[in-house]
Structure formats: C-alpha cells, structure tokens
Amino acid sequence: MTAEAPRTVLIIEDSNVQSKIIRKQIQALTQFDTLIAHTMQEAEALLRDHGQQIFIAIIDLNLPDAPDGEAVDLCLAWKVPSIVLTASFNDEIRRRFIERRVVDYFFKGSIQDMDPMVASLERVFKNQFITVLVVDDSRTQRAQIKKLLEVQRFRVLEAGDGVEALAVFEQNPHTRLVITDYQMPNMDGIELVRELRGRHKMDRVAIIGVSSVGSGPLTAQFLKNGSNDFLTKPFEVEEFYWRVNHNMDVLDMICDLKSCMETLETR
Template sequence: MALENETSPAMRVLVIEDSAVQAKIVSRHIEGLSNFSTVWAGTLEEARSVVEEMREEIFVAVVDLNLPDAPDGEAVDLTMSYGIPSIVLTATFHDDVRDSLLERNVADYVLKESMVVLDSVVNAISRLFKNQFLKAVVVDDSRAARNLVRTLLEIQNFQVLEAENGQEALDMLAEHPEVTLVVTDWEMPVMDGFQLCSEVRKTYKKDRLAIVGISGAGGSAMTAKFLKLGANDFLAKPFSAEEFSWRVNQTMEMVDLVKELHECKRELNGE
C-alpha cells in the first residue's frame, strides 16, 4: 500500500520506486531542499491507485524507469497519461533509452549515480513548479516550427502563446504584459527577430522579460547580433529537446536570480 508523509501541502511529489530505502532517500532529499511533501508508490498498481485518488494534489512525479511489475517504463506512461510532468530515474542509459524518454515527452531524466543527482531532481522540480506560473510567446512564421517550440515549452510547464511575426508579438506583449519569456526566430515577414529584440528592450529589461533567439542561419554572427540587440540567449537550429529545455530553464533561473538580487538591494536601501 502506498505510504505518504504526514504533511499535506496543496502540491505533492509522487515518488515511484520499488526500493523502500531508495524511495525514502529520494523523498527526504526532496523535502529537505524544497517545500514539497512526497507520496510514495512501490509498484505500478500502487502508483495507479495513488494517482486516481490524489491526482489534484500531485504536481510532479519522480519515476523509476524499470519496476519489477513495469519493466519497460509503464509507470512513466501512467503518469504521462494523467498529464503529470515526470522526471525519470534510470540506472542504465543508452541512445534507445534516451529516444524512448524523449518520445514520451518527459520533463527530464537523470542517471542514478549519487546524491548529486538528487540535487538535480530537486532543481528540476522547483523549476517546473515556477514555470507553471510563467507565460511565454513563441514567435515564428512557420506553424510547424511554432508547434515544435510550443510543445517543448509546455513539457517544461510554461503557459504558451503564439505569434507569426515580430509585430504580432509586440501586440501580444501589450495585451499580455505578464509575459516573461519570448522565444523568437530571426527571419520573418513584417518584423524580424532582430527588430523584435530591439523593440522589446525599449520597454522591458532582461530581468523582466527574457528573450531567446533561434535560427538555422548565420552561425556565430547570428548569435552575436541577437545578444547585442538584447537577447538573453541564442539557440542554433537544429537543437535537441534537452538543449532547448536546459537553455530556457537556465535563462529563467538567471532572471530569477537577478530579481532576487534587486529585491535584496531594495531591502538594504530601505525602499
């Protein structure tokens, strides 16, 4: 039977792990470094029961890829089928495993190596929690490209809006001033990504709204121009899902850090 901790905050982390010892280690690490409580399931059927009973309380799942009664990642399929962002723990790793996990649209995967790995798990959980409150705009004149980036952002728990060109993106920012991330292509009609960066920076500083440029053209010159015009980061196409999520999440972490530093400065100055 699934066991849960005594605390009952609104959001919980579901830990699916057949080893009670390892589950306890993972749960204690998460609770020690975050404000989340955990609920543990040791088998696929226990996990199914917990999800059915507590779906509204579960925010994210940390899932062992191979369980005795779910040797082929069925526990991951379970959590994903319920729309639960999932971080997968795996003892073995090769290209087939990686491809399988990316096809399942998992939020992240980590190797079972040491306690350092658990720090990565907690960081991923915290970022997913923060991202659910953030709104992003994907700017690209290609519907297929927008859909790809939108999917990658939604896997990381962002709320996502779309624009076909820079001018449409500016109009969208005026309508949704709460947007905190823009992911923009370079070459677009009406207003390209360079012009968009320049216009956005007239109103929004880097610690208020992050810009990530993307393009399949131009090489290092493209990167330099995006950054000089105010982008926080740049990704060259084609990029992997892992590179995209890591770079976007790192960008948002830096935005959060700068905000915290500014808040500390204001407190010290008595503002």
C-alpha cells in the same frame, strides 16, 4: 497563487532505500509534500486518490510490474509531468524519454546526486506560472516549440511575426520569455529584439533568438541587440530545455537579489 497549486511529488520507486533518499532530499530542500509508491499498481491507486494534489512524478524506469517504463505512460495519461530515474543510459533510452516527452531524466545515485533533480522539480513548479511568447511565421515550428515548452509546464502564447508579437506582448505584459525566429515578414527577429529591449530590460524579460541560418554573425547580431541567448535549429531537446530553464533561473536570481537589496535599504 502558488499556495493553491498542487505541491505533492509522487515518487515511484521499488527500492525502499532509494525512495527514502529521494524523499529525504526533497523534504530537506523544498516545501513539497511527497507520496511513495513501490509498484505501478500502488502508483495508480495514489493517482486515483490524490491526483489533484500531484504536480509531478519521479519514476524509476524499471519496476517489477512495469519493467519497460509503463509507469511513465501511466503518469502522462493522468497529465502528470514526469522525471525519470534510470540505472543505465544509451541512445535508445534517450530516444524513448524524448518521445514520451518527459520533463527530465537522471541517473540513480546517492543523496548528493539528487540535488539537480530537486532543482528540476522546483523549476517545473515555477514554470506553470510563467508565460512564454513564441514568435515564428511557420505554424509547424511554433507548434513544435510550444509542445516542448508545455512539457516544462510553461503557459505559451504565439505570434506569426514581430508586429503581431508586439501586439500580443502588449496584451500580456506579464510575459517573461520571448523565443523568436529570425526570418519573418513585416518585422524580423532582430528588429523585434530591438523593439522589446527598448521597452523592457534584460532583467525583466528574457529573449532567445532562434534560426536555421547559422550561429556566427547572426548570433552576434541577436546578442548585441539585446537577446539573452541564441539557438541554432535544429537543436537537441535537452539543450532547448536547459537554455530556457537557465534563463528563467537567472531572472529569478535577479529578482531575489533585488528583493534583498530593497530589504537592506529599508533597514
């Protein structure tokens, strides 16, 4: 499955030194291919010629021919997820990142500073094969969470309450993450967590509880009944991304550990 997926990273950076640092780190830590563009015009040409092979772009926010982040808009128009590099940061820049729905943003730096960015690349690549179930009786809330998950390239299913969620999960047993609200008709979030945990262990399916009620006793109820994590609405976009991706990283590490143990047992 992963062999057929696009594996090329488009690096859009006007600095030769910086682009080489990024390419070197990607080549050292991953098996992704890379293409480099030094201007927005070069990036557009590469997207036309190699767009089917590109799964993500790393973009300098300020280019000579795109000083205001226009290269980000270009990549998003091509439906290429984007990670932004910036030499400065403030609330206005952050707001622009969130509005443009970029995958992540990082400061420019040395080769050591590139490690978190490369980890983000790998996470986004894996996410496109992961199904997430969003459970909320509010269509608006479901749509908002779905959009955030799709920025991170997840496949998203929806359900309006716990009963429907169990049915959807039954039809999609490969689902690896459930994000559920608390207050819902027919079956609330805690009851849903309890039902899911009776069927699937924490190393198989991650569950994140979400509620606007509060994060005190309700958090404890979610966690004690088998939820992996809890978020209080409204939450910051970066916190949501971090918690979702962190839970996926943990599942991946457990899977890798199990594979190692099985290999050792067969020797």
